[in-house]
Amino acid sequence: MGKPEGGDATVETAPGNGTAAPRPAVDRPWHAPGGDGRRTRAVRVAVSGALIGATVLAVLLVPPLFPLDQQAVDLTAKLEPPSWAHPFGTDEVGRDVLLRCVYGMRVSLLVGVVAALVASGIGLAVGCAAGALGGRADRLTMRLVDTFTAVPHLLMGIFIVAMFRPGIWPVIASVGLTHWVSTARIVRAEVLSLRARPFVDAAISGGASRLRVAARHLVPGVLPQAGLAAVLMVPHAIWHESALSFLGLGIPAHEASLGTMINGARGSLVTGEWWPTLFPGLFIVVPTLALAGLAGAWRERINPRRRSELVL
Amino acid sequence: MTAPWAGMARLAGRRLLAAVPVLALVTLGMFAVAAASPFDPVRQYIGSDGLGASQETLDTLRENLGTSGTFVEQWWAWLRSAAGGDLGQSLALRQPVGQVIGERLGWSVLLCSVAFVVAILLGTALGVLAARRPGGVLDRVVTSVSYTLQAAPPFWLALLAIWLFALRLDVLPAGGLTDTGSDTVTAGSVIRHLALPAGVLAISQLPWFVLYVRQGVSDALHEDPVRGARARGLRERTVLLGHALRSGLLPVLTLIGTRVPELITGALLVETVFSWPGIASATVRAATATDFPLLAALTVLSALAVLAGNLLADLLYGLADPRVDHDEM
Numbered sequence: 001m002g003k004p005e006g007g008d009a010t011v012e013t014a015p016g017n018g019t020a021a022p023r024p025a026v027d028r029p030w031h032a033p034g035g036d037g038r039r040t041r042a043v044r045v046a047v048s049g050a051l052i053g054a055t056v057l058a059v060l061l062v063p064p065l066f067p068l069d070q071q072a073v074d075l076t077a078k079l080e081p082p083s084w085a086h087p088f089g090t091d092e093v094g095r096d097v098l099l100r101c102v103y104g105m106r107v108s109l110l111v112g113v114v115a116a117l118v119a120s121g122i123g124l125a126v127g128c129a130a131g132a133l134g135g136r137a138d139r140l141t142m143r144l145v146d147t148f149t150a151v152p153h154l155l156m157g158i159f160i161v162a163m164f165r166p167g168i169w170p171v172i173a174s175v176g177l178t179h180w181v182s183t184a185r186i187v188r189a190e191v192l193s194l195r196a197r198p199f200v201d202a203a204i205s206g207g208a209s210r211l212r213v214a215a216r217h218l219v220p221g222v223l224p225q226a227g228l229a230a231v232l233m234v235p236h237a238i239w240h241e242s243a244l245s246f247l248g249l250g251i252p253a254h255e256a257s258l259g260t261m262i263n264g265a266r267g268s269l270v271t272g273e274w275w276p277t278l279f280p281g282l283f284i285v286v287p288t289l290a291l292a293g294l295a296g297a298w299r300e301r302i303n304p305r306r307r308s309e310l311v312l
Numbered sequence: 313m314t315a316p317w318a319g320m321a322r323l324a325g326r327r328l329l330a331a332v333p334v335l336a337l338v339t340l341g342m343f344a345v346a347a348a349s350p351f352d353p354v355r356q357y358i359g360s361d362g363l364g365a366s367q368e369t370l371d372t373l374r375e376n377l378g379t380s381g382t383f384v385e386q387w388w389a390w391l392r393s394a395a396g397g398d399l400g401q402s403l404a405l406r407q408p409v410g411q412v413i414g415e416r417l418g419w420s421v422l423l424c425s426v427a428f429v430v431a432i433l434l435g436t437a438l439g440v441l442a443a444r445r446p447g448g449v450l451d452r453v454v455t456s457v458s459y460t461l462q463a464a465p466p467f468w469l470a471l472l473a474i475w476l477f478a479l480r481l482d483v484l485p486a487g488g489l490t491d492t493g494s495d496t497v498t499a500g501s502v503i504r505h506l507a508l509p510a511g512v513l514a515i516s517q518l519p520w521f522v523l524y525v526r527q528g529v530s531d532a533l534h535e536d537p538v539r540g541a542r543a544r545g546l547r548e549r550t551v552l553l554g555h556a557l558r559s560g561l562l563p564v565l566t567l568i569g570t571r572v573p574e575l576i577t578g579a580l581l582v583e584t585v586f587s588w589p590g591i592a593s594a595t596v597r598a599a600t601a602t603d604f605p606l607l608a609a610l611t612v613l614s615a616l617a618v619l620a621g622n623l624l625a626d627l628l629y630g631l632a633d634p635r636v637d638h639d640e641m
Contacts, residue, residue: 143333143334143337144337146334147333147334147337147338147341149573149618150334150335150338150615150618150619151338151573151611151614151615151618152573152574152576152577152580152614152618153573153577154576154577154580154581155576155577155580155595155610155611155614156611158580158595158596158599158607159342159345159599159607159611160345161599162598162599162600162602162607163345163346163348163349163602163604164349164350165602235463239463239465242465243465243467243577243581246465246467246581247580247581247584247596247599247600248596248600249596249599249600262465262467262468262471265471266471269471269474269475269479270479270486272475272479272480274472274475277468277471277472277475278472280468281464281465281468281472284463284464284465284468285460285463285464288463289459289460289463292459292463
């Protein structure tokens with residue numbers, strides 16, 4: 001296999017370096033992304049997993065251990081820069097930014113997971129129906145999908161939220177109702193390729209009904225793909241929720257969500273205090289990157305020749 | 313073999329026809345959502361005066377505002393007046409919707425086009441540099457920064473940019489269109505006020521172009537034409553820019569079309585942060601005030617922009633790749 005000059009020979013994993021069982025370098029993709037060796041990939045997966053684990057643990061454990069009164073203010077401690085007592089500093093009314101970030105992450109994660117489930121459920125149903133029915137039903141469904149892609153998702157979300165404000169459910173609905181399109185496309189493509197396989201013909205000639213073929217043979221086949229899409233949708237949904245909340249159209253302002261926190265910090269940013277703005281944003285960026293790292297490694301595993309891509 | 317423009321015209325015509333049902337469905341959907349919402353535009357229009365108003369007054373007003381009847385009737389009435397150029401009255405800004413759009417559209421187009429061009433040019437340059445040496449230091453830095461920017465919300469980037477450039481360095485204004493204390497809009501002040509919002513919008517769109525170009529070029533570097541060019545002893549620069557980049561850019565053309573919705577999304581957030589007087593920030597005001605006529609018109613406008621973006625991408629693709637036939641799209 002010809003390597004281009006100036007190739008990435010230096011990042012080749014040296015066999016027998018003690019950290020992992022020596023493997024031949026041959027089964028590495030020959031133009032590996034970012035020149036990832038086997039060891040750097042293992043480190044990446046471990047770091048990503050640890051970050052995701054820490055986020056989930058913090059969100060689950062911190063609220064019962066450190067109860068937070070959302071209205072509590074301590075004006076003597078307002079806008080303190082990061083210190084040992086307040087690692088992320090305090091906000092404009094003296095609340096600890098780290099604690100509020102964890103609480104905000106809890107709201108954002110709840111919205112993100114529920115909305116991703118709703119969107120994936122709709123996408124799975126629509127995609128399966130379109131792929132399994134075929135013909136005119138398929139074409140009509142795809143026109144509907146075209147319609148949903150013609151309006152930017154955030155704008156459609158803004159429209160729905162504007163009509164049903166305020167509260168958490170309009171936000172979940174606005175994310176769920178706009179994000180099913182990509183899942184529906186993936187599922188439909190997968191169903192179409194499954195339909196041509198012999199076991200489906202066997203089931204049909206065995207007398208299975210349309211519904212049974214769909215439920216017993218097609219849905220299980222697309223679940224891994226749909227599952228991956230659902231997991232990758234969570235950060236997207238969180239992004240969407242925080243954007244709506246930032247615009248003042250999402251979660252009510254007195255409740256901590258990452259978007260409302262960033263919006264609330266705009267006043268103190270103008271006077272030069274950066275920490276109430278920076279840290280809630282990092283709570284969005286870091287878990288998203290960690291999840292993308294895990295998803296990328298997973299994809300490389302099931303399809304080693306394809307470049308892992310971050311689908312956002 | 314017909315001239316390429318004939319195929320292009322036929323493609324544009326077909327897309328125009330396909331846009332009609334899409335727009336009809338989008339607008340009908342908006343009216344259905346509005347009908348299902350607990351919100352009453354008549355009560356909003358008259359505000360607190362409505363507390364003592366009689367049912368008759370309310371009914372007359374409902375008739376005048378075009379909000380009587382089922383949502384399908386409202387939709388039809390709205391379509392008919394929109395076809396005649398009347399998009400209704402904005403409830404939040406107390407101005408005709410057409411006037412709001414006319415005043416603000418230019419500023420949004422300016423912001424978006426500057427940002428898009430910067431993102432495409434800078435993204436292509438960085439992508440080629442990264443693809444030249446996969447796994448090298450430059451590639452790793454560019455790729456990691458791209459992934460990070462991809463995950464970062466544009467409004468957060470915008471706020472951090474304000475903190476850095478307007479507060480700490482004090483080199484660029486934090487928002488608006490004119491300096492404080494002056495009302496005249498001059499080219500110089502527009503450029504200075506445009507720099508930050510356009511820069512942030514470009515940075516938030518940049519990662520997709522970088523990663524696509526990097527992928528396309530590094531794939532093309534392993535293809536036979538490039539190997540052939542190398543074998544003929546062509547200079548590395550000619551191989552990279554003349555051969556690899558040309559075939560690597562094809563997927564980017566499609567990306568230009570599919571990024572239009574994301575560009576509008578980014579503009580919504582960036583314009584709001586920087587108080588840019590465009591239509592995107594008017595959308596947020598309309599939504600906060602539940603201003604249905606303005607919101608409806610802006611949604612249709614963005615759908616038109618998205619469809620035009622898709623058409624543009626397909627036309628460019630057909631022009632750039634002689635294997636592609638416009639009549640088969």
